[in-house]
Structure formats: structure tokens, C-alpha cells
Amino acid sequence: MLKLDGVSYRYAGYATLVLHDIHLTLADGEIVGLVGANESGKSTLCLVACGLAPGSIRGELSGGGLSIDGEPMAGKPLHEFSTRVGIGFQNPATQLSGVTGSVFEEVALGPMNLGLRQRETVERTNEALARLGIEGLAEREPRRLSGGQSQLVVIASLLAMRPSHLVLDEPTAQLDPEGTRLVGEALRGLAASGTAMLIAEHKTDLLDDLCSRVIALDAGRIVADGPAATVLADPKLVGLGVDPPARVRLARALAERGLDPAMAGA
Amino acid sequence: MTELRFEGVSFVYPDGTRALEGVDLEIPHGQRVAIVGQNGSGKSTLVRHLDGLLRPTEGRVLHDGADIAGRRVAALAATVGIAFQNPDRQIFAGKVRDEVAFGPRILGRDAAQVAAAVTSALEAVGLADDVEANPYDLGYSRRKLLAFASVLAMDTPVLVLDEPTTGQDARGIARVQAVVDDVSGSGRTVIAISHDMRFVAESFERVVVMGVGRVILDGPPTEVFAEAAWPVLGSTYLEPTHAARVGARLGLGSTPTEADLVESLASGTIVRPTG
Numbered sequence: 001m002l003k004l005d006g007v008s009y010r011y012a013g014y015a016t017l018v019l020h021d022i023h024l025t026l027a028d029g030e031i032v033g034l035v036g037a038n039e040s041g042k043s044t045l046c047l048v049a050c051g052l053a054p055g056s057i058r059g060e061l062s063g064g065g066l067s068i069d070g071e072p073m074a075g076k077p078l079h080e081f082s083t084r085v086g087i088g089f090q091n092p093a094t095q096l097s098g099v100t101g102s103v104f105e106e107v108a109l110g111p112m113n114l115g116l117r118q119r120e121t122v123e124r125t126n127e128a129l130a131r132l133g134i135e136g137l138a139e140r141e142p143r144r145l146s147g148g149q150s151q152l153v154v155i156a157s158l159l160a161m162r163p164s165h166l167v168l169d170e171p172t173a174q175l176d177p178e179g180t181r182l183v184g185e186a187l188r189g190l191a192a193s194g195t196a197m198l199i200a201e202h203k204t205d206l207l208d209d210l211c212s213r214v215i216a217l218d219a220g221r222i223v224a225d226g227p228a229a230t231v232l233a234d235p236k237l238v239g240l241g242v243d244p245p246a247r248v249r250l251a252r253a254l255a256e257r258g259l260d261p262a263m264a265g266a
Numbered sequence: 267m268t269e270l271r272f273e274g275v276s277f278v279y280p281d282g283t284r285a286l287e288g289v290d291l292e293i294p295h296g297q298r299v300a301i302v303g304q305n306g307s308g309k310s311t312l313v314r315h316l317d318g319l320l321r322p323t324e325g326r327v328l329h330d331g332a333d334i335a336g337r338r339v340a341a342l343a344a345t346v347g348i349a350f351q352n353p354d355r356q357i358f359a360g361k362v363r364d365e366v367a368f369g370p371r372i373l374g375r376d377a378a379q380v381a382a383a384v385t386s387a388l389e390a391v392g393l394a395d396d397v398e399a400n401p402y403d404l405g406y407s408r409r410k411l412l413a414f415a416s417v418l419a420m421d422t423p424v425l426v427l428d429e430p431t432t433g434q435d436a437r438g439i440a441r442v443q444a445v446v447d448d449v450s451g452s453g454r455t456v457i458a459i460s461h462d463m464r465f466v467a468e469s470f471e472r473v474v475v476m477g478v479g480r481v482i483l484d485g486p487p488t489e490v491f492a493e494a495a496w497p498v499l500g501s502t503y504l505e506p507t508h509a510a511r512v513g514a515r516l517g518l519g520s521t522p523t524e525a526d527l528v529e530s531l532a533s534g535t536i537v538r539p540t541g
Contacts, residue, residue: 037435038407090406090433093352141281147351147429148305148461173432174351176304176461178503202435205508243436246464246508246524253528 002026002049002085002165002196005064009048012058018044020221021063026165026196031187033207033228034200036217037241042200043090045217046169049198051081068165083114086163090170092150095157096142103145103153104129104138110161128159131186132179147174155183159190166190166197172206184210208232208245216240267295268329268345268423268455270316275325276479277311285311287479288325293457295423298450300466301459303476304503309459310351312476313426316457317346344373347422351429351459353406353413362388362404362412363397369420387419390445407433411441418445425449427458431465443469463507467491467522477502492520 002025009019019041026032026049036042047053054061055078066073068084089095100106107128111121129135132152137145142153151174158166171187172180184206191197201207207214207228214231216224218240224231231237233248243249270293277286285308293299301309314320315327318339326333334342347369350356359365363384370383388394391411396404401412410433417425430442439462446469450456460466466473466487473490475483475498483490483498490499491510499506506514506522513521513530521527 038433038438039405043405091352091354093354140283144279144281144283146306146310147432152305170433174305174429174461176503177463177505179305202433238436241435241437243439250508250512250524250527253524254531257528257532259528259531 001028001069002198003067004049005067007048007061007063007065009044009053009062010060011044011053012060014059018220019048020219022048022222024049024198024215024222026198028164028194028196029191030213031191031197031199031211033204033211033214034198034217035202035204035207035214035231035237035240035242040217040240041220042217043169044220046087046167046198046200050085050087050165050167051076051078052087055081082163083161084163085165085167086158086161088154088158088166088168088171090173092147092154092174095154096150098143100142102138103134103140103142106142106153107156107160110157114161124160124162128156131159131182131189132156133182148176148179151175152179152183155186159186162195164195166195168197168199170201171199172201172203180206202243204232204243204245208247216242269293269295269331270424270455271328271331272312272315273326273328275312275315275322275327277308277315277320278323285479286315286322289479289481291474291481291484293455295455296450296453297455297472298446298470299455299457299472299474300470301457301474301476302461302463302466302502302504304478306478307476307502308479309476310428313348313428313457313459316424316426317342317348319348340372343420343422345422346424346426347417347420348426349414349417349428349430351432353409356413356416357401357409360400361397362393362399362401365401365412366416366419369416373420383419383421387415390418390448391415392441407435407438410434411438414442414445418449422454424455424457427456429459429461431460431462439465446470463491463505464509464523467507467510468525475499475502475504487522488520488526491522 004022004024007022008017010017034042051073053059097109108121108125111124134152172183211228214228215222224234232245237244272289272291275286275289278284303309366384366387367380370380391414393411431439446456473487474481491506493514509524509527510522513527518530521530
């Protein structure tokens with residue numbers, strides 16, 4: 001279980017807070033979606049939830065702080081975070097290590113650095129590649145991959161670490177529908193094995209399908225928190241700059257024309 | 267006026283990856299063309315041939331009927347402006363203004379023209395208030411709009427956008443759509459690579475579907491998202507829009523956009539699904 005207990009955050013050198021009084025609990029096996037306009041604080045919340053802010057990115061965290069499985073994480077060195085909470089950045093190019101010559105080595109880098117035996121590293125790497133359907137990329141050079149392929153490799157690297165908590169900042173932004181579907185399935189499988197997840201996404205159709213709970217942020221504050229179906233159908237989302245799922249949009253467009261939304265199966 | 271043509275273009279990367287296989291494609295001036303296809307199908311490789319960043323291993327790329335093989339990237343950049351998928355490969359200046367001014371300046375425009383180009387490009391993408399900012403103080407989505415503005419400011423006859431809606435929220439997507447409409451309205455060619463099928467169906471008149479290195483389907487959204495074409499879309503791991511699926515299920519014919527679907531429902535007779 002990962003918990004933020006009334007956390008506020010300000011980046012070093014900034015006058016104003018980027019996050020205000022965030023209360024968030026990720027229960028084991030739970031997938032929580034995070035929506036909000038650009039610059040509403042989603043990425044900062046991701047960085048705070050995985051300990052990179054203020055652990056690595058300087059800033060000031062106030063309030064109750066971050067705890068993982070009941071243990072306060074304030075002041076702990078970053079390596080103590082790495083096995084407990086994984087982070088997938090928005091831009092896969094920032095995440096690829098740049099020190100490996102093949103996709104296989106890239107995905108194996110994490111488990112190798114955990115000090116696992118070679119056999120387990122290889123097994124985890126193969127499994128992660130297979131889950132995302134990218135076994136065929138194993139021998140390719142990471143820096144020559146397309147944007148979407150890089151994104152799948154980054155997610156495979158995270159799966160291979162088998163973290164108990166996972167924070168993903170727009171994990172499918174550059175993926176085609178098949179890649180998005182495979183990532184969705186892999187994340188669902190991971191949740192079934194107990195991993196708790198926080199997923200920031202603009203693709204509300206994916207969140208509609210994947211999440212039990214959705215949180216909406218506006219200017220650094222949580223403005224909605226509840227079951228995915230309820231929050232994603234909340235009329236105030238549009239005003240926040242969040243596009244609702246297709247079924248919700250369609251039902252609304254039909255209602256506006258005086259048609260019965262049930263007719264369109266929406 | 268620039269008519270673009272690919273003639274039997276194949277491309278092999280130095281590591282042996284075959285990214286394009288005999289692509290034939292003609293894009294008349296002023297068209298709005300979306301290029302779609304699975305990750306790794308060669309979309310980005312294809313458009314990088316338009317300004318000479320990549321050169322065909324086999325075949326030819328022509329501008330207005332003339333092979334561009336002998337022309338330098340710097341010269342071709344005055345014709346074809348490309349905004350890359352990853353803005354950080356493109357941004358280098360310390361100030362938003364300088365970043366956007368670079369393109370028009372290098373094309374030899376005078377100071378007044380450069381200033382006007384910067385202002386109008388930043389206004390178009392909604393970054394007018396950020397002229398003095400450092401690009402890296404902007405979030406990813408705004409850096410992406412900035413990369414977009416710096417290409418826009420060059421006022422090239424052909425504008426290429428690689429995944430322009432990635433990472434944009436609803437307002438950002440609406441802004442990108444408005445820019446596409448504007449540029450197209452001024453008679454220029456707009457080519458966009460996208461996985462966002464709703465954006466594709468709403469903003470483009472022609473959709474080029476790529477399989478692994480080849481063009482496997484090419485037509486207007488009503489054709490490409492029609493039920494008959496779904497197996498071809500599926501072969502490159504694409505799905506029709508939600509509106510197209512609902513329309514087909516209700517027997518309304520091809521309704522690629524939500525507006526098409528609602529229009530069809532409001533005016534037509536509905537054939538009730540039997541299944």
C-alpha cells in the first residue's frame with residue numbers, strides 16, 4: 001500500500017505550490033487513474049508518489065508525507081524506493097539508459113542491478129518482452145526504435161523489476177491501439193498479482209476500461225475522487241480540459257439532439 | 267505549390283532494419299493527409315524522406331516532378347517543415363522567442379518578418395505569453411506545441427507533424443486541430459502522423475494506412491474507417507473510431523466521426539441490430 005497523507009509540494013526556486021494537500025491511497029492490486037489538464041500537477045504527483053521528488057528533483061514537500069506499506073519514506077535513500085515503486089516517465093527517450101546495445105540488455109539492466117542471479121534476470125527479461133509482444137525487438141538497438149517501440153521497451157523494463165507499486169505517466173501516449181491493448185493487459189495482470197498502480201493518462205477510454213478508481217486534478221488539487229465510471233462521467237471534467245470516454249461523449253451528443261443515448265448502445 | 271511524390275521508395279537502416287518497401291505515393295498540393303499504422307510501420311521514416319533527412323536506399327522522392335536527391339536538407343527545409351515526435355530532439359534555444367525565430371531567420375527573412383512570424387506562430391499554438399520563458403521550464407505538452415510553432419513560423423508550403431496530439435489534453439488537441447485547419451485554409455499541405463484515430467477522422471481528408479513498410483490502404487476517412495476496411499486496419503493493429511464501430515453496428519453505413527454518427531442517427535432510419 002502506498003499512501004500520500006495530505007502532501008503539498010513546491011519545486012526548488014518556485015514561489016507557489018504545485019500540489020496542495022494531496023490525500024491518496026493505492027491499495028495492493030488497485031489501479032487508480034489520474035486525469036487533469038496539462039500542467040494540473042499530474043506529472044509532479046507521479047514524481048512525488050515514486051520518491052523522485054524531492055529525492056532527486058529538488059523541492060520542498062510538506063504535510064504528512066509518503067509512506068509505503070506503512071513505513072514513512074521521508075529521508076530514505078533512492079535505492080530503497082527502486083524495488084518498491086517503479087516509475088515510467090512520460091517521454092520514453094528520457095528513460096532509456098543509453099548504456100545498452102540491445103533491447104534485451106536494456107530490459108535486463110534493472111533486474112541485474114537488483115543483484116539477481118543471471119538465470120532469474122534472463123527469465124524476467126524474456127517474460128517482460130513476451131508480455132508486451134516485443135520479443136522480436138530483443139536484438140534491436142534501443143536508440144533506433146520508433147517512439148512507440150521505445151515506450152513498450154520502457155514498460156517492459158519496469159515489468160522486469162516486478163515492483164510492488166508502479167507509477168506511470170502517460171504510458172500509452174505514443175502507442176498504437178494494439179500496443180495500448182497489450183500494455184492494458186500486462187498492467188491488469190500485474191494488478192492481479194498484487195501490484196498497486198497510479199496511471200496518469202489523457203486516454204480516458206483506457207482508464208474507463210482499466211481502473212477501479214479515478215482521481216481528477218485541477219491546479220494541483222484533487223477535485224474528484226471516486227469510482228471510475230462516476231468520475232469519468234462527471235460533467236465538470238470537460239471544464240477541467242479532460243476529454244471524457246467516447247461512450248460518454250456520444251451519449252451527451254445524442255442527448256443534445258433529443259435522442260435516447262441507450263439507442264446507440266452508448 | 268509543391269506536389270510530393272514517392273516512387274518505389276525503399277529504405278534500410280544501417281542496422282539492417284528494412285523500414286520501407288517500394289512505397290509509391292503522390293500528395294497533391296494543399297491536401298490534408300494523415301499517415302497511420304502500427305508502431306514501427308515506417309511512418310516517421312517515410313516523412314523524413316520529404317526533406318532529405320533520410321535518403322532512399324532505392325527509388326526516388328520528387329518535389330514538383332524533380333528528384334530531390336541532389337538537394338541539401340537546408341534547401342529542402344524551406345519547402346518542407348517537420349515537427350518531430352519528440353520535441354526535445356528539436357529544441358535548443360534558451361528562450362522561446364529565439365527558438366521560434368531561428369527558422370525564419372535562417373531562411374533569410376528580415377527582422378520585421380521574423381518578429382511577425384514569431385508572434386503569429388506562438389499565438390496559433392497558445393504560447394504568446396511565454397515568449398521570454400526558457401523552453402525547458404515548459405511542460406512536455408507545451409514544449410511539443412513550441413516545436414510545432416517553430417516549424418509553423420517558417421511558413422513552408424508543406425507542414426509535417428509527427429504525432430502532434432501526443433501528450434495534449436482536450437484543449438491542446440483542439441488547438442492542434444485549429445492550427446491544421448488554419449494552415450490548410452491558407453492553401454498549404456498538411457501531413458500528420460497519428461495514432462489518434464478520432465483526430466485523423468475529424469481533421470483529415472485523406473488517410474494513408476501503412477503496414478510494415480508499405481502503403482496498404484489509402485482513401486478518405488469514410489472509406490478507410492468503413493466496415494469493409496476493418497480487416498486491413500486490423501492487420502496493422504489499428505482500430506476504427508468508436509463512432510465508426512457504433513455506426514456500423516447500427517447499420518448506418520460509414521460514420522467515421524461522432525458528428526457523422528449523430529447526424530446519421532438524427533436524420534436516418536435506424537436498422538436495429540439483430541445480434
